[in-house]
Each structure stands twice: as structure tokens, then as C-alpha cells.
Amino acid sequence: xxxxxxxxxxxxxxxxxxxxxxxxxxxxxxxxxxxxxxxxxxxxxxxxxxxxxxxxxxxxxxxxxxxxxxxxxxxxxxxxxxxxxxxxxxxxxxxxxxxxxxxxxxxxxxxxxxxxxxxxxxxxxxxxxxxxxxxxxxxxxxxxxxxxxxxxxxxxxxxxxxxxxxxxxxxxxxxxxxxxxxxxxxxxxxxxxxxxxxxxxxxxxxxxxxxxxxxxxxxxxxxxxxxxxxxxxxxxxxxxxxxxxxxxxxxxxxxxxxxxxxxxxxxxxxxxxxxxxxxxxxxxxxxxxxxxxxxxxxxxxxxxxxxxxxxxxxxxxxxxxxxxxxxxxxxxxxxxxxxxxxxxxxxxxxxxxxxxxxxxxxxxxxxxxxxxx
Amino acid sequence: xxxxxxxxxxxxxxxxxxxxxxxxxxxxxxxxxxxxxxxxxxxxxxxxxxxxxxxxxxxxxxxxxxxxxxxxxxxxxxxxxxxxxxxxxxxxxxxxxxxxxxxxxxxxxxxxxxxxxxxxxxxxxxxxxxxxxxxxxxxxxxxxxxxxxxxxxxxxxxxxxxxxxxxxxxxxxxxxxxxxxxxxxxxxxxxxxxxxxxxxxxxxxxxxxxxxxxxxxxxxxxxxxxxxxxxxxxxxxxxxxxxxxxxxxxxxxxxxxxxxxxxxxxxxxxxxxxxxxxxxxxxxxxxxxxxxxxxxxxxxx
Numbered sequence: 001x002x003x004x005x006x007x008x009x010x011x012x013x014x015x016x017x018x019x020x021x022x023x024x025x026x027x028x029x030x031x032x033x034x035x036x037x038x039x040x041x042x043x044x045x046x047x048x049x050x051x052x053x054x055x056x057x058x059x060x061x062x063x064x065x066x067x068x069x070x071x072x073x074x075x076x077x078x079x080x081x082x083x084x085x086x087x088x089x090x091x092x093x094x095x096x097x098x099x100x101x102x103x104x105x106x107x108x109x110x111x112x113x114x115x116x117x118x119x120x121x122x123x124x125x126x127x128x129x130x131x132x133x134x135x136x137x138x139x140x141x142x143x144x145x146x147x148x149x150x151x152x153x154x155x156x157x158x159x160x161x162x163x164x165x166x167x168x169x170x171x172x173x174x175x176x177x178x179x180x181x182x183x184x185x186x187x188x189x190x191x192x193x194x195x196x197x198x199x200x201x202x203x204x205x206x207x208x209x210x211x212x213x214x215x216x217x218x219x220x221x222x223x224x225x226x227x228x229x230x231x232x233x234x235x236x237x238x239x240x241x242x243x244x245x246x247x248x249x250x251x252x253x254x255x256x257x258x259x260x261x262x263x264x265x266x267x268x269x270x271x272x273x274x275x276x277x278x279x280x281x282x283x284x285x286x287x288x289x290x291x292x293x294x295x296x297x298x299x300x301x302x303x304x305x306x307x308x309x310x311x312x313x314x315x316x317x318x319x320x321x322x323x324x325x326x327x328x329x330x331x332x333x334x335x336x337x338x339x340x341x342x343x344x345x346x347x348x349x350x351x352x353x354x355x356x357x358x359x360x361x362x363x364x365x366x367x368x369x370x371x372x373x
Numbered sequence: 374x375x376x377x378x379x380x381x382x383x384x385x386x387x388x389x390x391x392x393x394x395x396x397x398x399x400x401x402x403x404x405x406x407x408x409x410x411x412x413x414x415x416x417x418x419x420x421x422x423x424x425x426x427x428x429x430x431x432x433x434x435x436x437x438x439x440x441x442x443x444x445x446x447x448x449x450x451x452x453x454x455x456x457x458x459x460x461x462x463x464x465x466x467x468x469x470x471x472x473x474x475x476x477x478x479x480x481x482x483x484x485x486x487x488x489x490x491x492x493x494x495x496x497x498x499x500x501x502x503x504x505x506x507x508x509x510x511x512x513x514x515x516x517x518x519x520x521x522x523x524x525x526x527x528x529x530x531x532x533x534x535x536x537x538x539x540x541x542x543x544x545x546x547x548x549x550x551x552x553x554x555x556x557x558x559x560x561x562x563x564x565x566x567x568x569x570x571x572x573x574x575x576x577x578x579x580x581x582x583x584x585x586x587x588x589x590x591x592x593x594x595x596x597x598x599x600x601x602x603x604x605x606x607x608x609x610x611x612x613x614x615x616x617x618x619x620x621x622x623x624x625x626x627x628x629x630x631x632x633x634x635x636x637x638x639x640x641x642x643x644x645x646x647x648x649x650x651x652x653x654x655x656x657x658x659x660x661x662x663x664x665x666x667x668x669x670x671x672x673x674x
Contacts, residue, residue: 284600284624287616291599295379312595364591365584369564372579 009073016078019054020085028088041167048090048122057120058096065104065112066120073297076253083257091164095119095126097250099172099191102241106189106230115170115191129159129173129192129216130239137359139174140183140236144218146175146190152224153177155192158217161353165201165214168194172242173223178233187235189242191227192218208345248310249300251354252293255317259286262324262343269331282324289317308368311360318350319357379602385442388427389449395422396453405454406650409523414457416478424459425478428467435467440543443467444550444605448598451554454657456524458493460551464544468504468537481534481544482511485667490519492664494528503544504537522660523653536668542611542618545665549601549622552658556597556629559654560590563636570641583639590635593628600625619669626662633658 027035028043035043051057060075061067068074100119103112118124135142144157155175165171170191177188198219203211230238263279263286270279296309325347328340351357365371381389400413419425428443429435447460458478465472465479472479480497482489491499494515502508516529536544564587567578577583603609604621611618633655637644644651 280620281624284616284620285596288596288599288603288624291379291603292595295595295599295602298379308591309595312592315589316592316596358585361585361588362581364588365578369584369587369591371564371567371584371587372576 009077012070012074013077013081016056016081017085019056020081020087023050023054024085024087029086032086032088044088044090045122047088048092048125051090051092052121057092057122058100061096061100061120062104065100066116067100072249072300076249076293076297079250080253080257083254090122091125091167092119092122094128094164094168094172095124098128098242099126099170102172102189102229102238105241106238108226110226111191111229118169124169125164125167127162127164127168127171127194127216128242129162129171129175130242131161132158133160137356139239140187142174142176142187144173144175145179146177146188146223148177149222152222153188153190153228155190155218155221155223158215160204160215161213162201162216163213165194165216166203170194171216172229174235174239177235181233184236185233187239188232189229189235189238190223191229192221192223193227196221206346207348208342210346248306248313249293249296252289252296252310252313252317255321255350256286256289256293259289259317259321259324262321262328265336265339266324266328269328269333269336273331275327275331278327282320282327285316285320286324289313289320292316304368307363311355311363311368314355315351315357315360318347321347321350379599379606381442381445382439384436384438385445388424388438388442389445391422392424392446392449393452395424396450396455400453400455404650405653406648409454409456409650409653412456414455416457419457419459419462420476425462426466426473428463429473430467433470433473439607440546441602441605441607443543443547444601447547447550448554448557451551451657452558454524454555454558454653456493456526458497460547461492461497461544464540464547465500465503467543468540469500469502469508471508471510472500481536482530482532483664483667484533485663487663489530489533490527490664490667491515491530492522492525492527492660494518494530495526499530500534501532502535502537504540505535508535519660521656524657525660525664527660527664541668545618545622545668546601546605548661548665548668549625550605552626552629552661553594553598553601555654555657556632557594559633559636559651560587560594562651563587563590563639566640566643577639577641586635586639590632590639593632593635597625597628597632600628622665622669623662626658626665630655630658630662 025043055068056078058067059070059078060072063069096119100116103115130139132142132144144155144159146153146155171194173190173192174187175190176186178186198221200217201214203214205211263283266279267283270276292313296306296313299305299309325340325344329344332340366373400408426435427446428438431437443463450459458480461480462478465481475498478497480491480493480499481503482491482499495518499511500508501511511532519527567583567587568576570577600621604618633651637651640649640651643649
């Protein structure tokens with residue numbers, strides 16, 4: 001990689017733009033909606049490897065752990081450019097955004113050397129085993145259990161809303177290891193090998209008809225002590241590190257680019273109609289999402305300000321997108337009807353996943369505004 | 374995304390801190406309703422500290438503050454809704470040599486939908502032009518002061534100031550930033566009220582209905598602030614941006630207004646009393662919006 005990447009954001013963007021122009025597969029650019037599932041999977045797998053070979057994997061991870069040692073600004077810029085270039089989304093997101101930073105904080109030397117290289121190279125795909133049917137917003141009440149067995153655990157239970165479960169090699173899984181310990185001290189974080197008997201993955205069909213998530217069933221699945229992240233009973237602490245990485249600027253800018261496409265279409269539909277003003281107002285709000293991301297990036301070093309910025313960002317883009325698709329559904333000309341019907345149904349989920357609007361507003365009210373619990 | 378900093382420079386950060394200290398010293402802890410209809414700040418308090426000269430350009434002997442720096446100051450100033458023509462005078466002295474020769478406060482006359490309005494017109498000299506070349510002052514033919522605008526004290530006048538486009542744009546940005554400061558302060562007050570006010574034996578701020586209203590108001594403040602900071606950013610280029618200044622600023626002010634409306638609701642029965650003073654912020658922002666809309670609709674050149 002060139003030296004300029006480390007010194008100047010504008011040059012970094014130039015490099016990234018050029019790389020993306022050549023790297024995004026032509027088949028994907030032209031026909032991504034019409035490819036077979038097999039070919040789609042292959043392109044996505046290859047994409048993770050391409051990112052690594054191009055020097056764009058782990059942009060904001062420290063260099064001593066195999067990352068590029070750059071900042072959030074570069075990470076955000078790259079995701080924006082990749083979305084604009086219609087780059088595929090690989091399967092590496094959970095590994096790179098959630099597992100890797102958490103391994104760096106809580107992992108052992110052995111765990112880092114076993115897992116980080118595979119995450120960055122795209123060889124190993126991770127999924128996240130947090131939510132359960134009985135534990136959504138209230139994550140600490142998970143009931144999947146990891147029973148002590150020799151030098152490890154046997155995991156039994158069910159996880160849900162698990163992205164990439166059908167292709168994952170490992171699962172970053174939170175489970176109850178100490179049933180008698182008090183709340184928040186009874187959990188452990190495990191790095192579970194998905195290629196074992198007793199692991200069953202079933203895709204979940206969503207209201208739009210697509211399937212981005214799966215449910216995963218575990219029955220007596222083995223995890224050795226060497227694959228526990230953090231101490232036994234400290235899973236909640238580790239989970240907090242994971243969740244801090246989950247929200248924020250990278251997701252915000254990626255959504256912005258997708259929403260921009262919808263907004264341009266919406267503005268065209270609304271020209272000369274009674275909805276023109278309404279759409280124009282949404283357009284201002286959408287462009288402000290982009291600037292809210294820039295604000296969040298600048299506020300990163302200040303933890304309270306960053307929580308504020310990223311929670312505000314999440315509710316702002318997700319609810320705006322829903323309003324956009326409502327209007328699109330109402331006024332779409334026949335040739336775009338299918339698109340808006342799909343987007344309308346698809347975006348119902350956006351104010352629920354990654355921390356629902358209600359949870360985000362609790363966070364804002366209690367942690368930012370200091371209102372009583 | 375253009376690579377552009379959202380943060381103010383050192384001048385802006387330090388000056389905003391100074392304004393907060395100054396106003397905090399004089400007005401801190403005093404409810405806005407207690408001073409909205411008085412004159413709590415003598416002009417000398419502002420001019421002795423050189424606060425009115427913050428925006429004077431380098432070539433005229435100033436410190437070289439950017440619009441972004443001044444916006445930082447305007448947000449800090451707006452928090453207090455102090456009834457004094459600081460922002461108007463800062464803009465005047467930035468763009469007019471005649472204003473720089475004046476020791477006292479200077480204002481402008483803006484053509485609005487309701488006629489030509491000069492904020493603080495009864496106590497300031499009114500410029501005939503801003504950024505339009507050699508300029509002087511309008512002869513004083515002042516009409517009645519609008520009783521609605523408690524803390525902006527707009528006066529109906531016969532003739533409007535002639536504005537250069539960029540001068541009008543800058544003043545509009547600063548007024549909008551003042552509105553964001555007022556909205557943010559109003560939310561802080563409402564949150565404090567919700568922590569202290571008890572019903573059913575608990576602070577009303579522990580109810581999720583109040584929490585979510587307050588959280589949503591913060592989302593709105595952040596959006597209003599982002600809009601004005603974008604318009605104030607170094608290198609903002611009218612015509613080359615996806616949203617023009619007028620839309621950004623009017624969106625910001627409408628959003629700030631929505632914040633104050635929500636804060637009245639949080640204050641419950643006290644919210645619509647004169648003495649609680651939440652209406653002072655509302656009147657301030659509504660009037661700023663009229664001025665900004667006028668400034669950007671009718672601006673010359």
C-alpha cells in the first residue's frame with residue numbers, strides 16, 4: 001500500500017476510489033440482482049479476500065494486530081465509496097467490526113494469533129450469537145446455557161437474528177455459564193466452532209420475503225476453555241465492548257448511500273405533484289445524515305459525545321428511511337411499484353435491528369441527558 | 374463526501390468559551406423570564422471586552438475569525454437569549470468600515486414579509502448597506518417596537534439595508550446558530566425540570582413518555598445544529614452543495630422551533646406560563662426565522 005494512505009484523507013479516498021473501480025466484479029455491477037445464490041456467495045467470499053489483498057481489510061484496527069492502523073474517518077470514507085461503487089458486501093462484517101476489536105481488548109495472545117489473521121484475510125467467517133427469542137433488548141436475560149464439562153463447556157440453546165449463520169465458521173456467542181451467580185455475572189463469551197454436530201441453522205423469512213437472518217439451534221456443542229473470551233462469568237463486560245463497536249458511523253454512512261438512491265428516485269416521482277415539498281424536506285434531512293456522520297467521526301475521542309452522536313444517528317436514518325418508503329409506496333408509478341413495496345416492507349426492520357428506536361431513546365435519555373432510570 | 378471539518382478553529386472555541394463565561398457571570402442562574410424584558414447587559418460589558426469586534430477581518434486589523442468560528446460564538450450567545458445586539462454588531466463590523474468606526478452597537482434593517490424590521494432598532498444605529506461598498510447609516514425614522522420579539526426588539530423602519538449576497542448569507546447563518554443555542558439551552562432547562570418535578574411520587578423524567586420526548590428533542594437539536602454548521606463550514610460553496618443555504622437555515626430554525634414546542638410540553642402546566650419563560654426562547658426563534666427568511670428571500674446581488 002502507498003504511504004499516502006496514512007497521511008492524508010483526501011489521498012486515501014483517491015486510492016480507494018481507484019482500487020474500487022477495478023476491483024468490483026463486472027458481473028456484480030451489471031447483474032447482481034439476477035445471479036444465482038451460488039455465484040452470489042462466491043463473489044462475496046472472493047470480495048473479502050480482495051479487500052485483504054488490496055490492503056483495505058481492518059482499516060481502523062491497529063497495525064500490530066494486522067490492521068491498517070488508520071482511523072474511523074478512513075473506515076467511514078471507505079464504506080461510503082464502496083457503497084457508491086456498488087461493491088458487494090462480503091461475509092466479514094461480524095468478524096471485522098465485532099470480533100476483532102473485542103479480541104484485541106479481551107483476547108489472549110493465543111486467541112489473537114489463531115483468529116485475527118483468518119478474520120482479516122476473509123478465510124474465516126463469523127456470526128454473532130447474542131439475541132434469543134426470550135432476550136432481545138434485554139440481552140442479559142439470555143437462557144442459552146454452557147454447562148461445565150471437563151476443560152470446557154457444552155452449549156445448548158437457541159439464538160435468533162443471526163446474520164451469516166449459514167456460512168459462518170465461528171460464532172461469537174454469549175451464554176449462561178454460572179446459573180447461580182447474580183445477573184450480569186452469570187454469563188461468558190465463547191468463540192464457538194460452527195462446524196460441529198449439534199449446530200442447526202434455519203433461515204428466517206422476513207416480511208419482505210427476503211432472508212437476511214437465521215435462527216441457530218445448539219445441542220451439547222463443545223467449546224474448550226481456550227475458546228472462552230475473557231474470564232468465566234465476565235461475558236457481560238465483554239458484550240459491552242462488542243456493542244460499543246456495533247453502532248454508529250460506518251453503518252450510518254452505508255445506509256446513507258443506499259437511501260440516497262431511493263431519495264433520487266422519490267424526488268423524480270414527486271416532481272410537479274402535491275408531494276414535492278414533503279420530498280424536498282426529506283431530502284434535506286437525508287443530506288444531514290451525511291453531515292451527522294461527519295460530526296460523529298469528529299466526536300469519536302469523547303465517549304459521551306460519541307454515544308450521543310451514534311444513537312441519534314441510528315434513530316435519525318432508520319425513521320427517515322421508513323418515511324421515505326411510505327411516500328414511495330403511496331405515489332410510485334407502476335414500473336417502480338415492486339421496488340417501493342419491497343423497500344417499504346424491508347425498512348420496517350430498520351428501526352428495530354441494531355438497537356430499536358425505543359432502546360436508543362432510553363440510552364439517549366439516561367446516558368446522555370441524565371434522566372433517572 | 375467532501376473532506377471538511379465540522380469543528381470550529383481555536384479562535385471560535387476560545388471566544389465561545391469567553392462568551393459563556395461572560396454571560397454565565399452576569400446572567401447565569403437567572404431565569405430568562407427575569408431579564409427578557411429588561412436590559413441586563415450594558416453595551417460597555419460587550420465592547421470593553423472587544424466581543425463586538427470578533428468578526429473584523431484580518432485586513433482591517435481583526436483576528437481572522439472564520440464564519441465557522443463566529444457560528445460557534447453565536448451558538449454560545451444564543452443559549453442565554455440575552456437582549457443585546459451582539460450578533461448584529463459582529464456582522465456589521467465584519468462587513469462595514471462605517472460600523473467599525475462606531476463605538477456603540479450597530480444593526481441592520483431586513484425586508485421581511487411583515488415589512489422592514491431592524492432588530493434592536495431603537496437602541497442602535499442602522500446601516501444603509503452591508504458589504505455593498507462605502508456605506509453609512511440610515512436616518513432614524515423608527516416605528517413601533519414589535520412586542521412579540523421580547524429579546525430581539527425588532528423595530529419597523531422605512532428603508533432596508535442594502536445587503537451584499539455573502540454578507541446577508543453570513544448574518545443569516547449566525548442568526549440561525551443563535552437559534553440552535555436557544556433550542557439547546559431550552560432542552561437543558563426542560564431536562565432539569567423533568568429531573569426535579571415530581572408526580573405520582575417520582576420525577577416525571579423517569580417516565581418513558583417524557584424520556585422519549587426529550588430524547589427526540591435532542592435528535593432535533595443535533596439535526597438543527599448540523600444544518601447550520603454545514604452552512605457555516607469553511608469552503609461551503611453556494612451552488613456547488615446538494616442543499617443551498619436558504620433550505621439549510623430554514624430547516625434548522627423550524628427544527629429548533631419544534632424543540633422548544635416540545636420543551637413547553639415537558640414543562641406541563643408551567644410551560645405555558647409567562648413566568649416560566651419557555652416562551653422567550655420560542656419568540657426568539659420564531660422572530661429569527663422571520664428575519665432569516667427575509668434576509669435570504671430579498672437579498673441583493
